[in-house]
Amino acid sequence: MYKLFLLLFTLTAAIVARPAYAHGFGERYDLPVPLEYYLVGAAAAVAFSFIIIAFLFRGTPNNNNYWRLNLLIYRPIAVLLQARAFAFLVKSVSVLLFLLIIATGIWGDKNPGSNFSPTFVWIIWWVGLGFFISLVGNIWVLLNPWKAIYECLELMYMRMNPDGQLDLGYKYPNWLGIWPAFILFLSFAWLENSFPESSDPKNIAIFIMAYSFITWVGMFLFGTHVWIRHGETFSVIFAFLARFAPTEIRITHRDYCTECDSICSSNLDGCINCYLCWNHATLSERELNLRPYGVGLTLNEGISGDTTALIILMLSTVTFDGFRATPVWGDIQSALYDTAVNISGNHALTVINTLGLMLFPCVFLMVYILVCWSMRRALGYDWDTLSVASVFVYSLIPIALAYNIAHFFTLLVIQGQLIIPLASDPFGYGWDLLGTSQYRVNIGLVNARFTWTLGVTVIVLGHIMAIYVAHIIALRNISGPRNALRSQYPLLVLMVIYTVISLWIIAQPILEHS
């Protein structure tokens, strides 16, 4: 029955493309993925689903039983990465860029194409850094300018008041969890997807200053690391992405892990990605490991409802971002436009896009909960639905990551080249600080065929990874490989649907809209 459903869905999902609207600012020249690529990709996703689930990983994998290589055994790497001067240099560059973005936003050219801040924030930082963190490692822990600035102020304060600290030390209420990060990420997603002036340099400066105020107030009330863990939304989001990455930091002695909370993965062999503990551990207790992609998503620690909600929000807004540029969304906008004009006048499109942004996570969550309820049935009701939802939610991240790469690769590689001339003339005043202001974007840097093949291949690989992660999680949490396998069928259907939707979106054309 599942196979028939999958086949029918795959065949009917190939919808003829019609024009729609682009994400963000600037021009994109992407051709839609042709039908044959889309069908081959969808068929491969379905085929691999059965191959992997039927033939691989029948044992019960151990939490720590994965290959890793400690890069700190190589002295040059150890000296560089643990040198205070290196960390200071990285943080200084980050803070300077942060201040430059605000300055160019306020005083620079209003044309987004001539101003440093829109290209840097929306392409280099949000897309490029997201790719880097997912595919290499969580460099945000060093780059975070809000943390760097606050820690600098803290140091200065403590030099004047050795016994004092620059926060009120209020106890963070446990019930609040990471809901502050959830609300702030939803606000950010609204700016990205629904607010029509998100590429205006001055607006970017205002958003950053507002977010800075919220972040520093949070740090002042509860302490830097408490707010980073619960309220600094980009630290929380990038930590999710970093679980996919092939690097981790590890503290090998459990005594140093006692300060860590549930955001870290902690077991008999120490704790993983606990950045606060890293700062307090001795050099001999630290490891910077290479590891296989995706193992961070399988680590067996408790995941709460707020974490599940934020991951679902992240996945659904990434998908909505692409869905907004499809003919189906264009038709929905057209159908609702007159009503929206009657309600909100000139803000009709903003209202429609906001509605879409709010509805998408709700639909996503409902479908996911329904799938988890089905899995619970398959397990004989030994689990409650929300527990199933929490345990398996990380397994969806590879599909979202893969779609993100497929959809935004050309934006980063083509439009991202704008940063080269903008680095020489960040304010748009006609400067040439680095001699690159005359650089012209090479739009032929990547061929359409390469982009299509990359997009489809990456999405299929993301699907394979998602099934692998779900399978490992099932084997670790459910007794008996037969029960574990049976529990995954509903999730497998969801993953195939999600993957086919991702392929369908990149098969739609993107129109520029003025």
Add this chain to the structure above:
Amino acid sequence: MAIIISTLWIMAVILGCTNTGPEELIFDLKIENRKLDLEKIEAKQGDTLTLNILSNEAGVIHIHGYDYEDMVSKIDVTKMIFEASITGKFSITFHPGNDHHHGSNDVPIGFLEVYPR
């Protein structure tokens, strides 16, 4: 793992196959009331395109991406000849009047789609 890698390789081979050479394509286009009679011009990478353009209103036609532009009028046919060297979907806009300066007056009138060979 061997099955996965083999299948991905086969996918790449199937999707990468092609065996046609460049062509010379000629398009006779009319801009009437700021609309192009052929809204989508399709070509393959390496083709040489000749666009013969007549307009019922004087202005500037601009092919984005390639950044080619020329004046068009209702008297003389404007000839644009270029190689479609870059793949992608490029908007074609019309800017009424004689000024080459672009802005909110640019009217999108069609697309050039260049596919890989």
